[in-house]
Amino acid sequence: MIRRLLFGWQQATLLLLILVVLDLLANYNYLAFHTVVELLRVIVLGGVFVLGWHTRRWSNNSALLVLAIAAGFIGVLELLHALTYKGMGLTFVDSANIPTQLWLGFRYLETLAVLLAALSLGKKVHITGTFLGFLLLTLVFCIAIFTGDFPDAFIEGQGLTPFKIYSEWVMAGVFLITMILFLKDKHYLEKDVRWLIAASLFASALTSLAFTQYADVFDFANKLGHYLLLVSAYLIYRAILVTGLLTPYQLLFVDLKKNQQRLENLIAESTASLRETQALNSAFIDNIPSSISVKDTLNRYTLVNPAFERLVGKAKEKILGRTFHDVLPLKLAQRVTTNLEKIRVDGLPCKTYDEVSFGEKAYSFETIHFPVKDPEGRLLGSGTIATDVTEQKASREHIEHLAHYDPLTGLPNKTYFMQQAQELLEHCQNKTCNCALVYIDLDHFKDVNDSLGHEMGDKFLCVLAKKLELLVANEGLLCRYSGDEFLVLVKDIPSRTFLADFVKNLQQHLAHPVNIDSYDLVTTSSVGISIYPNDGLDFKTLFRNASSAMYAVKTDGRNNYLFFETSMQVEVQERISLLAKLRVALDNQEL
Structure with missing residues (x-):
């Protein structure tokens, strides 16, 4: 048809x-x-x-x-x-x-x-x-x-x-x-x-x-x-x-047919649903893990669930009929007053995140405050649903910390450092100020790991990282880039002389002997420096040039620092080209 x-x-x-x-x-x-x-x-x-x-x-x-x-x-x-x-x-x-x-x-x-x-x-x-x-x-x-x-x-x-x-x-x-x-x-x-x-x-x-x-x-x-x-x-x-x-x-209009059928089904089931409503509501409120409470227009509790009783440490009989000022801690009661005033004025629910202490235990709550109205829209009171998100918040903060910080030294990792560095570079671009990227590589650090073990090497690395953290402090950003390498982005440098003195100070402190488990450990450092904006306008370029300067220091004998120069990049490219040619010659048995 x-x-x-x-x-x-x-x-x-x-x-x-x-x-x-x-x-x-x-x-x-x-x-x-x-x-x-x-x-x-x-x-x-x-x-x-x-x-x-x-x-x-x-x-x-x-x-x-x-x-x-x-x-x-x-x-x-x-x-x-x-x-x-x-x-x-x-x-x-x-x-x-x-x-x-x-x-x-x-x-x-x-x-x-x-x-x-x-x-x-x-x-x-x-x-x-x-x-x-x-x-x-x-x-x-x-x-x-x-x-x-x-x-x-x-x-x-x-x-x-x-x-x-x-x-x-x-x-x-x-x-x-x-x-x-x-x-x-x-x-x-x-x-x-x-x-x-x-x-x-x-x-x-x-x-x-x-x-x-x-x-x-x-x-x-x-x-x-x-x-x-x-x-x-x-x-x-x-x-x-x-x-x-x-x-x-x-x-x-297929939806009209579906709506009509749905309405007929609802009418047929309405009587049975009404009989089940009371039991369903009670089961839901009593078993939900969130703390639920309802108050009248005078802020007196008219309904609370077992989760709310456990939270405040009082039985329902000692809560109903009392106001939240009688039941909740003072600071929390003051925040509740503000939120209730807001929903009464706006007529809309509001969500808050609250840090609450009950006794000696601290909680983090995601709380929804909502108005309770009759079918004609008249205000009958207010309700609150508070969900304990303490563990979720702690887990989220832990995950964020793992994503942004090195688990060994506690310093920012390279991903977080690159984000911060890019923001600082954009700030420098807007304010027309100078900054510099300092690439630090610890000399012969592998010898410590090979002779005394990686556990000793890790302890030594943590001590050196703490030194760098104290030395850099408010001068800029610091991260453990990888292995025994660190990056420092120094902000607002007044001159190359200031930067040279800053790097010398870092090297001197890093070279001081450190006693760990009765071993006196000493290391030096090779440092490459690139300056914004002369040596690059973005982090990638600054890093590449600082790396070239650092490898130039290693080539010259280590334990020194060098500012980036264009000739260093040429030398690096020539060295890469030479290595490639040697590899080809070896493969072709031409040597």
Whole structure:
């Protein structure tokens, strides 16, 4: 019954008959054929617009609303396309380019409309915003086309431009993607309606492909494209316009049927549900781990659950009838007073995060305060749901600490350091100040690990890290980059001399002997320095250049510091190139 109503053999026969008549008309007078096809489309679009617009306040079919709003503007551009078509003589336009540009304009709107319609199924549509959006796009297209700012779509003697062809391919792809989205939907449109819309979109995709092939606005590819355009319009007419006018409740607005059935079920079950409500509410409130309480307008407790009793350490009998000032700690009671005043003024729930101490134990709570009203909206009191998030907060803080800090030394790790360094560099850029990246590598630290073991090496590393932390202090940022390497970003440096003195001080303190488990341990350091903005404007460049300077120190004998120079980068590149050539020579047995 539904398929026969939407698209049976009678509709197929009618469509075929229309196409035959139009083909005869096209062979006799192509302009008349083109005008009839476009006007039929405009009529269908107008009908879709009228249907959707006048049912917008009670229809919950978001796809129809989007298509309806867009249809009106698509029809305007398509009518302009028909009136300005080459040879019509109804306007000042007598070229193939402007009507082809108008064609692209309304097809762009159509592509956007069907995509938004598919994506908005089951979602609420902002009617005014959608209307204004399509109105703005229509005006932009009209202004751009008639002022000559729109890209050429057709050039006499040459045919279609690449812009026109690529646009049609893109639109064909979008139509096919949208077709798949509609077919995947199982909730908001009847199956037969979905298939008709999908068939219309498939015909629209073929239309775009056909309109990539013609070289003249009167040739066969152009005519074929208009046949497909008419088929697409007829299918969307059957799927939306006929359905919306003849059987809207049974076919198009599936949600209305579902809501009606749901309402009938609710009415049938209402008596049994009412009998179960009291027991269900009691079970829920008594067993939920969150602390729940309800107070009257005088802030006296009228309901509390066992979790609330355990939290405050009092039985329900000693809580009910008392105010929260009698039950809660003073500071918490003051915060509750502020929150209750807020919800009474706003009439809306509010969420807070509270640190609370009951006895010697501290808690972190995520608390929701909400007004309690009667069916007429009169305020009866307030309610509170407090969820203990102490463990979650501690876990989150622990995870954040692990993500940002080195587990051995407690210093920031390189990921956190890079984030902070980038922020400091941006600050320096805005304030036009200097800063420097100091790359510290401990000399021969591997010898400690190899001779005394990694446990001893770790202890030594922690002592050195603590020294660096005290020395850097407020001068900048510090991190353990990896292994025995550290980075320092020194901020607000007044001069290179200041920076050199700062680095010398670091090296001197690092070189002081350290006694660990009766072993006197000593290490020196190789330090490379790059300065912002001379040696780089971002962290990556500064790090690369500081690294080059540090390796230059190691090459020269270690236990020193060097400022970056351009020649260092050249030496590094030459060394890398030499190593690569040696590797090739070894592989080829040339040595």
